[in-house]
Amino acid sequence: MVPLHYYLLLSAILFACGITGFLIKRNIITIFMSIELMLNAVNLSFVAFAAHWHVLSGQVFVFFVMVVAAAETAVGLAIIIAVYRTRETLNVDQVNLLKL
Amino acid sequence: MLHLILFSVFAVIAVAGALNLLIQRHPISSALSLIVVMGSLAVEYLLLGAEFVAAIQIIIYAGAIMVLFVFVIMLLNAGAEERTNGSKVALILGFPAMLAGGLLVAWVLLRAPNMGSVNIGAMYGPPKAIGWLLFHDFLLPFEVTSVLVLIAIIGAVVLASPVRSRFSRPQPEEGHQALQAAAAAEPAPHQETVTARRSN
Numbered sequence: 001m002v003p004l005h006y007y008l009l010l011s012a013i014l015f016a017c018g019i020t021g022f023l024i025k026r027n028i029i030t031i032f033m034s035i036e037l038m039l040n041a042v043n044l045s046f047v048a049f050a051a052h053w054h055v056l057s058g059q060v061f062v063f064f065v066m067v068v069a070a071a072e073t074a075v076g077l078a079i080i081i082a083v084y085r086t087r088e089t090l091n092v093d094q095v096n097l098l099k100l
Numbered sequence: 101m102l103h104l105i106l107f108s109v110f111a112v113i114a115v116a117g118a119l120n121l122l123i124q125r126h127p128i129s130s131a132l133s134l135i136v137v138m139g140s141l142a143v144e145y146l147l148l149g150a151e152f153v154a155a156i157q158i159i160i161y162a163g164a165i166m167v168l169f170v171f172v173i174m175l176l177n178a179g180a181e182e183r184t185n186g187s188k189v190a191l192i193l194g195f196p197a198m199l200a201g202g203l204l205v206a207w208v209l210l211r212a213p214n215m216g217s218v219n220i221g222a223m224y225g226p227p228k229a230i231g232w233l234l235f236h237d238f239l240l241p242f243e244v245t246s247v248l249v250l251i252a253i254i255g256a257v258v259l260a261s262p263v264r265s266r267f268s269r270p271q272p273e274e275g276h277q278a279l280q281a282a283a284a285a286e287p288a289p290h291q292e293t294v295t296a297r298r299s300n
Contacts, residue, residue, distance in 0.1 A: 002107045002147070005209040010111045010144070012205045014137070016198060017118035023194065027181045029127045029173055033134050036165065037118060040141055043153075050225075051148040059153050059225050060233050066160050067245050071252035073165045077172045078259035084176050085262070091182065 007048035014041035028080055028090050032073070039069050107147055114140040125181045127173045131166060138162045150225040 014037060021034030043062045050058025080090070087095055117136035124130050138161045145154035234242055 002104055006107065006111075007144070007148070008209050009206060010114065012202065012209070013115055014118050016202050017115070017122060020194075020198060021122050023190065024122070025181070027127055027178065029169065029176075029178060030121075030130050030181065033121065033127075033130055033169060036161075037121065037134060037137065040138060040161070043157075044141055044144060047145050047148050047150050047153055051150065056225060056229055056233050057237075059150050059230055060238055062150075062153050063156065063230070063234065064238075064241060064245060066156060067249060070160060070165055071249050073168055074252045074256040075259065077168055078256040080172060081176070081260045090176065090178055 004048055004052050008045055011041045011045040011048070014038075014044070026091050026093060028083070028092050028095075031092065032076055032080070036069065036073070039065060103147060107144065110140040110143045110147075114144070127178045127181070128170065131169050131173060134169075135162050135166050138166070152225050152227045152230050155227075 018034045018036075018038035018041060021037065022031055025031050025034060043065055046058045046062045046065070050056065050062075083095060084090060089095070114137050117133045117140065120133040121130045121137070124133065138157060142154045142157040142162075145151075145157060
């Protein structure tokens with residue numbers, strides 16, 4: 001018997017780690033991995049709530065989140081490759097054409 | 101008690117992996133620690149009785165997505181992240197704000213009035229029930245998801261394909277050299293130099 005809020009706490013910690021990585025990292029691939037970490041944290045709370053309320057819909061939503069994450073990863077990594085091909089850097093500080 | 105011990109051990113492993121993702125400067129180290137996080141989260145799903153989710157966590161996330169990440173890191177030969185002088189505001193305000201937010205979330209969660217407890221093994225997520233739900237109640241979102249994946253495949257191929265003219269900037273040196281070479285070969289009329297520039 002593990003209380004539900006332990007799972008929610010673990011999920012919140014992982015989500016905070018993802019946000020921190022998104023903010024402090026400068027490598028575009030690592031920033032992308034931080035997004036994946038946030039998605040994983042949300043999945044954990046989905047499954048914990050599904051187990052808590054005895055409905056399987058939460059696990060189906062986790063499935064959808066995973067599929068969307070897979071699609072997002074494929075397109076995002078293709079964009080990263082295109083960015084690297086044109087600007088030859090992975091540092092997001094040097095991809096600043098939109099900056100005034 | 102055993103469940104609590106297993107939960108704690110794998111929660112500590114997951115948090116350590118997430119912190120290692122933040123600390124490491126090389127992208128491949130971050131990717132490997134993210135795989136550790138995903139594996140321990142799969143164990144947490146198993147402890148919650150969600151065996152289907154645990155299986156697809158391993159297969160899709162650790163198997164497919166992270167392989168894609170590692171492959172791109174190798175393809176782009178991504179080196180260690182260079183240190184930049186990040187803004188002082190982020191350091192001075194960001195970390196205390198994150199600590200305060202985390203403490204607030206922990207306080208709210210821990211003093212919540214009797215949220216009950218997850219009875220491990222009580223709920224059972226067999227693939228049969230999830231498949232029935234997926235192809236019966238969630239049939240339309242499932243089909244929309246398949247269209248989304250198809251669009252993602254096409255988009256990834258289009259974005260990553262080496263079409264030079266659409267995504268790369270024109271190289272001024274090459275065009276200039278070709279122009280000079282064309283001019284040096286013979287005093288060509290204007291139309292010909294334009295075609296030479298276009299072919300480059």
